Amino acid sequence: MSNVTLIILCAGNSTRFGLQAKKQWLRLENSPLWLFVAKKIQNLYNFDKIIITSSKEELNYMKNFNDEYEFVVGGETRQQSMKNSLQKVESKYVMVTDVARACIPKEIILSLIEEKEKADCIVPVLNVNDTVIYEEKTINRENVKLIQTPQLSKTNILKKALETNIEFTDDSSAIKAIKGTIHYIQGSKESKKLTLTSDLNEITCLKAPSKNFFTGIGYDIHPFEENKQMYLGGIKIDVPYGFKAHSDGDVLIHSLIDALLGACGAGDIGEFFPDTDNKFKNIDSKILLEEIIKFIYNVGYEIVNIDLTITAQQPKINPYKIQIKNKIASLLHIEKQFVNIKATTAEKLGFIGRKEGVAVQTIATLKYYDWTKK
Numbered sequence: 001m002s003n004v005t006l007i008i009l010c011a012g013n014s015t016r017f018g019l020q021a022k023k024q025w026l027r028l029e030n031s032p033l034w035l036f037v038a039k040k041i042q043n044l045y046n047f048d049k050i051i052i053t054s055s056k057e058e059l060n061y062m063k064n065f066n067d068e069y070e071f072v073v074g075g076e077t078r079q080q081s082m083k084n085s086l087q088k089v090e091s092k093y094v095m096v097t098d099v100a101r102a103c104i105p106k107e108i109i110l111s112l113i114e115e116k117e118k119a120d121c122i123v124p125v126l127n128v129n130d131t132v133i134y135e136e137k138t139i140n141r142e143n144v145k146l147i148q149t150p151q152l153s154k155t156n157i158l159k160k161a162l163e164t165n166i167e168f169t170d171d172s173s174a175i176k177a178i179k180g181t182i183h184y185i186q187g188s189k190e191s192k193k194l195t196l197t198s199d200l201n202e203i204t205c206l207k208a209p210s211k212n213f214f215t216g217i218g219y220d221i222h223p224f225e226e227n228k229q230m231y232l233g234g235i236k237i238d239v240p241y242g243f244k245a246h247s248d249g250d251v252l253i254h255s256l257i258d259a260l261l262g263a264c265g266a267g268d269i270g271e272f273f274p275d276t277d278n279k280f281k282n283i284d285s286k287i288l289l290e291e292i293i294k295f296i297y298n299v300g301y302e303i304v305n306i307d308l309t310i311t312a313q314q315p316k317i318n319p320y321k322i323q324i325k326n327k328i329a330s331l332l333h334i335e336k337q338f339v340n341i342k343a344t345t346a347e348k349l350g351f352i353g354r355k356e357g358v359a360v361q362t363i364a365t366l367k368y369y370d371w372t373k374k
């Protein structure tokens with residue numbers, strides 16, 4: 001094993017990026033951007049360890065994609081994410097990169113490694129060839145450098161440099177602040193950081209997402225409970241009984257959530273909202289669905305259509321079908337033509353036929369968010 005650990009920072013919110021998918025989750029064919037970046041760098045050097053820093057909400061999902069890497073929960077800021085990851089680093093050197101710099105050329109990685117003894121932190125930079133004005137005054141552009149990642153640092157020095165409350169925007173600034181030494185190498189325009197949507201036009205190594213469709217199935221059953229408000233698909237149903245459950249018992253929304261999670265390979269509703277957690281007691285299931293929708297869009301999917309069947313001897317579903325369809329379409333942010341609601345009785349058979357409860361089965365179809373069209 002080598003003495004260099006690689007940290008890929010992927011815990012950001014992509015606020016400035018402005019697309020519905022986070023940049024780390026854009027699909028390149030079938031690979032999320034973060035995995036593409038990790039594999040590309042991994043193939044160039046035998047790292048001691050590869051650490052992926054993720055948001056808390058996406059950590060378990062990321063683990064589905066790879067067994068080799070170590071996944072660490074990030075923090076509020078880039079620096080906090082880096083600090084969290086550094087706790088897991090034991091090697092002498094650490095290379096830290098932004099997932100947002102997706103197209104780093106091979107030569108940069110190799111130069112960083114080759115020149116690692118030259119200073120406490122090795123940093124790729126670009127010189128500026130335009131005139132530079134700072135606070136209304138033209139300054140000597142020879143003194144201006146644009147700092148990129150990855151940066152390679154001595155682990156103990158970077159750890160020490162980050163024992164501060166000052167927020168630095170990169171590793172080298174923190175090391176400089178404790179009078180550590182910096183060695184600059186030539187950066188590359190290809191290492192441009194994806195910050196705004198328009199940056200996608202200047203980055204050329206990214207392949208378009210595959211046009212695959214992904215299908216998920218959801219199924220849920222709830223027994224009736226007297227003297228409780230019934231909710232079905234987020235709509236109040238006018239009957240003197242509701243559903244027995246830890247939450248509000250909206251069996252339709254629960255089935256829908258499972259279908260959506262199934263389609264993107266993210267487990268099931270209980271993994272996101274355990275029924276042992278008091279936080280979810282009597283919760284409005286629309287809130288749970290909204291959280292799942294946000295997750296699905298964040299991790300790079302779009303919803304194609306939903307088809308569901310409610311099996312109920314009672315109550316009568318027909319009077320509520322249109323309302324349910326409209327509500328689900330609005331919660332999913334899709335047009336109502338892509339939501340289909342079916343209802344059937346159980347022909348008086350079994351527990352549903354005996355009017356003891358209701359079951360809902362849902363099929364959801366997703367596709368990757370096509371960022372090339374933006």
Ligand SMILES: Nc1ccn([C@@H]2O[C@H](COP(=O)(O)OP(=O)(O)OP(=O)(O)O)[C@@H](O)[C@H]2O)c(=O)n1
Pocket residue numbers: 009010011012013014015016017024053074075076077078079081082097098099100101193194195
């Ligand atoms: N709390 C944070 C914030 C940022 N990052 C990572 O730091 C890098 C640089 O951040 P930036 O490009 O600003 O990404 P975001 O923070 O996602 O973007 P924005 O500021 O627009 O929300 C990214 O790889 C990002 O994932 C991180 O790991 N943890």
Ligand SMILES: C[C@](O)(CO)[C@H](O)COP(=O)(O)O
Pocket residue numbers: 078098146147148149169170171193195
């Ligand atoms: C670390 C960095 O990429 C160096 O240029 C940059 O400072 C990150 O800034 P951001 O605001 O966190 O994107």
